Amino acid sequence: MERPLIKTPPPGPKAKAHIERDTRVVSPSYTRDYPLVVERGRGLWIEDVDGNVYLDFTSGIAVCATGHCHPRVVEAIRRQSEKLLHMSGTDFYYTPQIELAERLAALVSPKEPYRVYFGNSGAEAVEAAFKLARWHTRRELNIAFFGAFHGRTMGALSLTASKTIQKKHYNPFVPGITHIPYAYCYRCPYNLTYPACDIQCVQWVEDTLFRTTMPPEEVAAIFVEPIQGEGGYVVPPPEFHRKLYDIAHKYGILYVADEVQTGIGRTGKMFAMEHYGVVPDIVALAKGIASGLPLGAMVARADIMDWEAGSHASTFGGNPVSCTAALVTLDLVEEGLMENARLQGERLLEGLRALQRSHESMGDVRGKGLMVGVELVKDRETKERAGDWRNALVRRAFEKGLLLLGCGMNTVRFAPALTVTAEQIDTCLEIFEEALKEVVYA
């Protein structure tokens, strides 16, 4: 059985030396939760510069969907690199970009025609959606959600409402955005839990927001994550998106799904919106799409993508190597990884729920597929958050050879590659429990 191997308690001597150099020259705005200096990765295994081996349940923040350096992805990248590295898909044509656009458009909707704009990141995909929504509707207002993370460029950041530090000192933002609560159920000020509330938070948009402060005919789009990612892996109730989508369409408002983190098989379906029976007007994709190469895509209904030549573009967006990596990623996801995400996701959720029965400190355990979060709480009844425990647990797990990250205020996130095995899930659960015990009962 493969296990993490910690030979030198991290950070080891080489890691320390790298971190010292980094601290002098690399932007201090990055958030490094623990001192991991990576040398190489293969599948779910990461080796650091001191030879320690870790089990990676972050997949490089939900990016390496096919595992680190999947041989088929690496081979496709090698072949494409020998043929063509760059030619700018905004000025010229090449096959991988066209092929990928065909694949993505058909995946988002086999029935209706969709078109694809390519960028390099999640923020660029969202930014493009933001601009397209304005272009197409000629409306100025937008709705987004508290807890949402859409990226850090000024447009995407204006839609973001995740943590104040991400917005501090950057005012003024793009005007016209109203943030509203996301699936109140989990944080309901009236302590209503689904289905008791009958998702009044959604109806509230029509009954209160549109009647008081936001004329619906001036609203271009609703930007929404199918499952909130950075906000804490918050899964909305089953009717949430359908009801919101219906309200949006009643007023000619575009429904924009930010599937940057949820998309490309992670939740056990190609797109998480499929769990909710909604085909959005616009979908933003990035992260897992190209197994680690930079790529963002904004997929919109063809009749909505009516902007003119010159209205938006990107030199590197849709790079041929990234598009080739994405095509193989889609093959792998369709050939079985998506199903594996569903199956192993169930095993992970069940395992965590079993642990929850013996650990009061584990609050809500939630997720879909391999997007799973566990809230740490001081008290299950009052839901008093335990962000300090969460941070300590993530650090302790790292020292034991398990890579995790946090999200939201007090949630531990589990986002392994879609190639994860049952054995790796069990190892993760074992180390998670050890770390939890050491942190909570210390």
Ligand code: PLP
């Ligand atoms: N949208 C969502 C839902 C995300 O989770 C992220 C990144 O975490 C982004 C957008 C921004 O992506 P990027 O960091 O590639 O710009």
